[in-house]
Structures are given as C-alpha cells and as structure tokens.
Amino acid sequence: MITQSSPQNEPTWLTIFRLLRWDKPAGRLILMIPALWAIFLAARGIPPLPLIGVIILGTLATSAAGCVINDLWDRDIDPQVERTKMRPLAARALSIKLGIVIAFIALVCAAILAFYLNILSFCLCVAAVPFIVCYPLAKRVFPIPQLVLSFAWGFAVLISWTAVTGKLENYTWVLWGITVFWTLGFDTVYAMSDREDDQKIGVNSSALFFGKYAGEAVGVFFAITVGLWAYLGIIMQLNLGFWITWAISLLVWMIQYIRLSSPEIPQETYGQIFRQNVILGFALLIGIIANIIF
Secondary structure, three states: OOOOOOOOOOOHHHHHHHHOOOOOHHHHHHHHHHHHHHHHHHHOOOOOHHHHHHHHHHHHHHHHHHHHHHHHHOOOOHHHOOOOOOOOOOOOOOOHHHHHHHHHHHHHHHHHHHOOOOHHHHHHHHHHHHHHHHHHHHHHHOOOHHHHHHHHHHHHHHHHHHHHHOOOOHHHHHHHHHHHHHHHHHHHHHHHOOHHHHHHHOOOOHHHHHHHHHHHHHHHHHHHHHHHHHHHHHHOOOOHHHHHHHHHHHHHHHHHHHHHOOOOOOOHHHHHHHHHHHHHHHHHHHHHHHHHHO
C-alpha cells in the first residue's frame, strides 16, 4: 500500500502543510493542468499573465480546500485505510475545529481570487462548490464517486475558459469532456490501490464498481480522452507541436492499459501511473503552448 508517515513531535505548521497535501504536489498539479489547458486554448495565444497567476493560485486554494473537506468527512474512515491512516485528521494530529478553520480560509482565498474573474466565471466558481463539498459523501451513496470528482475537475475548464472569453463555446465542452474522462481514468487507477480497504469498510469506488474489468474501464476512459483530444486538435487546427505530444500521450496510455491488464499488478504500479498522468498533462500543455508560439 501507499503509506504516509507522521513524524513524532512534528511542528504544527508542517502538519497543516500535510493536511493541505502540499507535501504531495502531484495531486495539486493535476487539477491545475486542465485549467491551464483551457486558458491557453481559449486565448488562442498567450493569456494575460495576471490571469495565469490567478488561475494557478485559484487551483491551489481550491484543491487545498477540497483536501481538507475530504479529510473532515473521512476522519473516521481514513484510519481504516492503509494509504490514508496517517493523514493529520485521521491520526488526530489536528483538531476538527482547526480543520474547519483551515478549510474556511482556503475557500475564502479561492473566493477572493474569483472576484478577479468575470461574472460568468465567478458563477461557475460558486457552482463548483457543491461538487467539492459533496464528493467525499458520494463514496457512501453513489456507486461511481470518481464521476463526481470528474465533474468537479471539469469546472476547472469551464471557469478558466470563460475567464478568457466570457462565454462557453463548443470547444469548451470538448475540453470539458477530455477532462472528465481523463479524470475518471487516472482516479480509477488511484482507487484500485484501495480496493481491499474500501470493500472492507463498505464505501464505493469506480474500481470496485467495475471489479475485474477496472483495467478495461480505464482503457476505455483513456481511449475516449485521446479521441476527444484528436477531435479538438482537428477542429481548432492545432499544429505539429500539439500532435507530437498527443502521439506520446497515446503511446503512454496504451502502455498503462497493458500494465493494468496484467493478472498480477504490483502495488506501486497505481501510484506510478497516477504520476505519469501528471507528466502527460504537462506534456500536452507544452504541445498547446508550442502550437501557439510556432
């Protein structure tokens, strides 16, 4: 299992740092990626630098709030899961009251940044909040809670795109679909590492829902993702820079599917595939930027 450590006599600031998951940047960056895809594609060029800064800080604040809210809901479940048992609230290293205060501060920071955006983007920020708050509850009542997370991730596209254009376009929804299916793919992989613990506790996940076909489901999600990227590249007339990174992504996703189809999957594979998707997300971003520059 992927485990976390909690050093004895850890300073409070470092415990809060872990609560916000800033010690594990991959999960923070993977929310930032679709937001950056959106602003560069929507701008058809280099977006205003202040807007890029707002989007980056906004995703950091939002993901921090989401992590704390998740841990508040799961403070009695996480101790039963090997991967999460040493999270600060699960390990009782921080109080519930302090966790609520930190979540509130993170949401306030995100709200302040949202005021920089136009009215449509601000309304989409507000609309995203229920998905952020309710995602941790979804695993208790909904068979595929990763779909709720995927919709939450999709708001990063909608908010960022409209921050540039002031409107939702057909291109926006294609990129939204890319983000939803990509998130379903990599988060199902992440859930596969917790299947035994989740089944024992009685919570839902897409990995449990698809059962022995979880690897095939991930393959379908990634196939749809790569297909939608190809469609978006064609209709937006993206050039060679994008298509090179698209081809690399296709190859890596195929390799990941093959690894997940193996009858014996080493536990560390799930974390490796998750981190590879962070790299792929940035590779595609580089391809988008290369398309703009060249």
